[in-house]
Amino acid sequence: AQSVAQPEDQVNVAEGNPLTVKCTYSVSGNPYLFWYVQYPNRGLQFLLKYITGDNLVKGSYGFEAEFNKSQTSLHLKKPSALVSDSALYFCAFLHNAGNMLTFGGGTRLMVKP
C-alpha cells in the first residue's frame, strides 16, 4: 500500500539552530508530496509541495524541503528555528487518481528558547 512515514514522533531543537523534520514515502509512480503544519486548536496550514523538478522546494515561513529520490524522502528544513515554529508537522502524498491526501502520523516540533 502507498504511504508516507514520519519516523520521529518528536523533534527538539534550540532556537536559532537548523531544524529537520523527516518524511519518507512509498508511492508507485511519481510522488506528489506536501507538508502541512498544525498549530494548537487550528486547522492545517499548507507549507509547500513537491510535484516535480528541482530537488529543493521553497515554502512558506522560511521552510524548505529537500527531495531525495534514491532515499525516497522529502525532509522539511529550516536554517534557523523560531520558538513560534513549535507545532505539529504532517507530510502527505496526493493520490493521483482521487486527489485525496494520505498523511503521515505527524511529528511534533519543539523549539526551546
Place this chain on the structure above:
Amino acid sequence: DSGVTQTPKHLITATGQRVTLRCSPRSGDLSVYWYQQSLDQGLQFLIQYYNGEERAKGNILERFSAQQFPDLHSELNLSSLELGDSALYFCASSANTGTSGSYNEQFFGPGTRLTVL
C-alpha cells in the same frame, strides 16, 4: 485564515444521535474534502466532492454521508454516533479540476471538534 469556514466549532452529543457538520469552501474552489483526525487513527481522508458530485471515497463509515450543494457548501452527516466517532473533523477545499493530474494544495478549515458522550 485559509478562507474555509466550518460550523460549529464544537459539538457535544450522546451516543446514538445524529449530527451535521457544515463547511463553506474558499471562494471559487469547486472541490471539497472531509478528513477525520483522531488520536488512534491519525488524519484520515473521508470523502471528496467536486462541483456537487462525489469524486472519491476513503475510509468513511456507512453511518456517515456527505453532500455538496449548488452553492458549493458541503455538509457531513454522522448518524448512530458511537464513542469512537469523537474526533476533529476537517473540511478542505482546492481549486483542482476534479480529474487526475491536478496537484493543487488543499486549504483546511479550523475543524469541528465532535465529542460523543
